Amino acid sequence: MKTPFCIFCLKSGILCSRCQEKVDKGLFSELDIKVCKKFLELEERFQELKEVEFIKALKIKGLTIILVKVPRGFPKRVWFEISRILRREFGSVRIIEKGYDIKSMIEQLLAPVKILSIATVWFPDGSSELVVRISKHESRRLSVNKEDLEKVISTFAQINARIEYI
Ligand SMILES: [Zn+2]
Secondary structure, eight states, X not given: OBOSSOHHXXXXXXXXXXXXXXXXXTSSOHHHHHHHHHHHHHTTTOGGGGGOEEEEEEEETTEEEEEEEOOTTOOHHHHHHHXXXXXXXXXXXXXXXXXXXXXHHHHHHHTTSOOOEEEEEEOTTSOEEEEEEEOTTTGGGOXXXXXXXXXXXXXXXXXXXXEEEO
């Protein structure tokens, strides 16, 4: 598992100055460390994890959402088993795969709700925003509320994101 932290820091639980700096700057949280530590333990059982990169974890009202980057053709059944193990420690868990385009990542976050369109909107000051449109009728099937989802998408996609109902 590739993680932003040193293996030694994860195993010992004591962060070196470089790892600590990542936390102090707000790039990563205690939750990220906890999840990476757990993944490292799981790697002994699930060899496939060696090829996986941890990107970020967020906790939204009891749901832990974990973003990972996986090689092509990574077996989905591995996530099924790992989610089940993680659930004991983290409660509800959702693992999202970061693909080559933002859309597939957002699709996983919103599932089972379908995306109607995704567009980047540019403002005169040069900033931009990602607008994700879904049907208002389907919005009640979202597993997380709209504002929290916008936060998750913004963090994971590293762009301001807004969900619009149409
Ligand atoms: Zn370290």
